[in-house]
Amino acid sequence: MGKKLNFYEFLANNIEQIKCSSLYRRLRIFSSRSGPYVKYNGKKVIQVSSNNYLCLAADPRLQQAVSEAVKKYGVGSTGSRLISGTHELHAQLEEQIAQFKGTERAIVFSSGYNANLGTLSALLGEDDAVYSDELNHASIIDGIRLSRAQKFIYKHCDTAELERLLSENHHKYRLNVIVTDSIFSMDGDRAPLKEIAKLKETYGAVLFVDEAHAFGIYGPNGEGLAHELGIADKIDIQMGTLSKAAGSKGGYIAGSNDLIDYLVNKSRSFIYSTAPAIPSIAASIEAIEIIKKARKLRKKLYKNIDYLKSKLTAQNFNLIPSESAIFCIKFDDINETSGVSDQLLEKYNIMASAIRPPTVAIPRIRICTMALHEKADLDYLVESLSELIQN
Ligand SMILES: Cc1ncc(COP(=O)(O)O)c(C=O)c1O
Numbered sequence: 001m002g003k004k005l006n007f008y009e010f011l012a013n014n015i016e017q018i019k020c021s022s023l024y025r026r027l028r029i030f031s032s033r034s035g036p037y038v039k040y041n042g043k044k045v046i047q048v049s050s051n052n053y054l055c056l057a058a059d060p061r062l063q064q065a066v067s068e069a070v071k072k073y074g075v076g077s078t079g080s081r082l083i084s085g086t087h088e089l090h091a092q093l094e095e096q097i098a099q100f101k102g103t104e105r106a107i108v109f110s111s112g113y114n115a116n117l118g119t120l121s122a123l124l125g126e127d128d129a130v131y132s133d134e135l136n137h138a139s140i141i142d143g144i145r146l147s148r149a150q151k152f153i154y155k156h157c158d159t160a161e162l163e164r165l166l167s168e169n170h171h172k173y174r175l176n177v178i179v180t181d182s183i184f185s186m187d188g189d190r191a192p193l194k195e196i197a198k199l200k201e202t203y204g205a206v207l208f209v210d211e212a213h214a215f216g217i218y219g220p221n222g223e224g225l226a227h228e229l230g231i232a233d234k235i236d237i238q239m240g241t242l243s244k245a246a247g248s249k250g251g252y253i254a255g256s257n258d259l260i261d262y263l264v265n266k267s268r269s270f271i272y273s274t275a276p277a278i279p280s281i282a283a284s285i286e287a288i289e290i291i292k293k294a295r296k297l298r299k300k301l302y303k304n305i306d307y308l309k310s311k312l313t314a315q316n317f318n319l320i321p322s323e324s325a326i327f328c329i330k331f332d333d334i335n336e337t338s339g340v341s342d343q344l345l346e347k348y349n350i351m352a353s354a355i356r357p358p359t360v361a362i363p364r365i366r367i368c369t370m371a372l373h374e375k376a377d378l379d380y381l382v383e384s385l386s387e388l389i390q391n
Pocket of ligand 1: 181
């Protein structure tokens with residue numbers, strides 16, 4: 001048992017400890033529209049730390065859709081979805097997502113975090129097992145924790161270990177759920193979805209895929225990586241977020257009619273939280289319509305991804321092999337990582353995040369490119385990084 005502490009001493013001690021371990025987190029406040037460049041401390045900086053992959057967050061079409069919806073319906077949703085909060089726009093967005101993803105139905109949560117938390121915790125219980133990649137997003141980890149299911153964490157993308165765990169354990173549990181990000185948010189690599197989908201079939205498991213960093217970007221029309229690979233029909237629970245490439249806010253689960261009915265009845269983050277507000281729903285509806293037709297924009301993004309990959313690879317950086325718009329340079333030292341991020345911002349006018357423990361085990365600078373970055377921006381980014389990073 002710990003010694004009784006004064007509350008304010010407890011807070012101050014904790015903050016001091018975080019600072020001493022160089023893990024103190026600070027909010028960086030920008031003051032412009034979101035885009036490839038933002039205003040920070042009065043200066044224009046290149047933004048390479050956001051998830052605004054298609055630059056839709058400040059797109060005039062989304063602004064227009066939001067202002068029309070707000071004029072017509074106001075702002076707040078006034079209640080939880082089951083009480084007073086379900087507006088026809090929520091129903092429209094859910095139908096649109098189901099159609100886009102090719103599923104029977106979809107359900108929208110106030111965030112991707114809440115979608116993962118509320119789905120995993122509602123579906124799984126003590127009699128079930130979950131098989132989760134060790135680098136899955138925090139919202140998946142938290143959903144699993146809440147569920148109290150037996151968890152088996154397999155090494156990152158290691159399908160041999162996943163198979164071993166499934167073969168040894170699947171017969172002992174009521175449900176066996178495999179859960180993985182499709183694109184890993186802090187590494188930028190891809191899950192071996194085809195192999196995982198095969199294992200799901202072999203062992204009669206349920207497959208849950210988080211497409212947060214693939215929705216809008218991959219697939220013939222931006223549906224996600226599973227559609228690109230032609231295996232969307234093998235995925236029982238397709239999760240994604242409206243907060244990244246779609247430039248809005250919210251999360252979704254797409255799947256069977258019964259899955260969605262089950263979540264409407266059992267998912268606590270859906271039931272006990274006020275429904276997403278009108279602006280984010282209106283923006284999401286417009287964003288998905290844009291995404292469906294955004295071939296040119298996606299091509300620009302792919303071009304930037306390829307260009308940045310070739311430039312970064314040509315340097316001697318300790319780069320994590322990326323298969324997406326996310327690029328990470330690893331460091332041995334937390335202070336050096338934070339120093340590089342701070343200097344990029346202060347000296348070079350580039351906003352790139354330092355990602356440190358406990359978010360990741362190995363500290364890194366995380367860079368995300370967007371469709372509307374110019375080649376010159378990416379050249380300047382790589383030059384600045386090579387000036388700062390001693391090889
Ligand atoms: C893989 C992954 N899943 C889920 C989420 C949560 O989504 P949201 O930001 O919409 O809450 C994120 C975002 O950080 C993510 O990267």
